[in-house]
Amino acid sequence: MFILENIDLVIFDFDGTLVDSLDDLVDSLNLALDKAGCKTVDPVELKMKLCLGSSSLLDDLIGDQRVLKKTVFGYYKEFYQKNMFNRTKLYDGALEVLQKLSKHKKLSLLTNKREATTRTMLSHFQLDHFFLEIIGGDTLDEKKPSPKPIFHICEKLNVSPERTVMIGDSHADIKAGKSARAKTIGFINGFSTREMLEACQPDVFIESLAEIL
Structure with missing residues (x-):
């Protein structure tokens, strides 16, 4: 892809990318x-809102009930640790793209998911060796869209x-990239x-990861 011609570093989002x-x-x-x-939410509605991130989503669903939000978030982490590999899969072309790009570009991963959980998933899918840096939402004192x-x-x-180029599926990814002049x-x-x-006006849209190559 032409946008990668003068690029040395490719940063990928994780979930949804x-x-x-x-x-x-x-x-x-x-x-x-x-x-x-609490009342459960229609899966279609949740899918539309999950791009906000789990913390922002709970604010939207529960409001300012801090104790309840903390309780739900604790349960959420508990269930997700048990269920994270039930139906999760790599997007088509993800492995091929990483294999090819890693031969001539530096690759990093930047996600708002917790770093430990991210590393567990990367290891499961045997992707961890592709990335020179892996940054989760709790790695630094700020996260995307910063x-x-x-x-x-x-x-x-x-x-x-x-x-550098930032590749992602959410406003947080694009805003972070633009703010960094990437x-x-x-x-x-x-x-x-x-x-x-x-x-968010990203520089380029892609419908499949293979378009990056």
């Missing part, structure tokens, strides 16, 4: 809501943000709708 984890996330959240005595994680990765790998690629078959991504 490399792995389709939506069903397991939705199932775990509804199980948590039910266990906490550009700070991208700056951190660039500094660690000695690559300028201008020679190029951005919006994956429209992830968790967000095309309309949501268009509002």
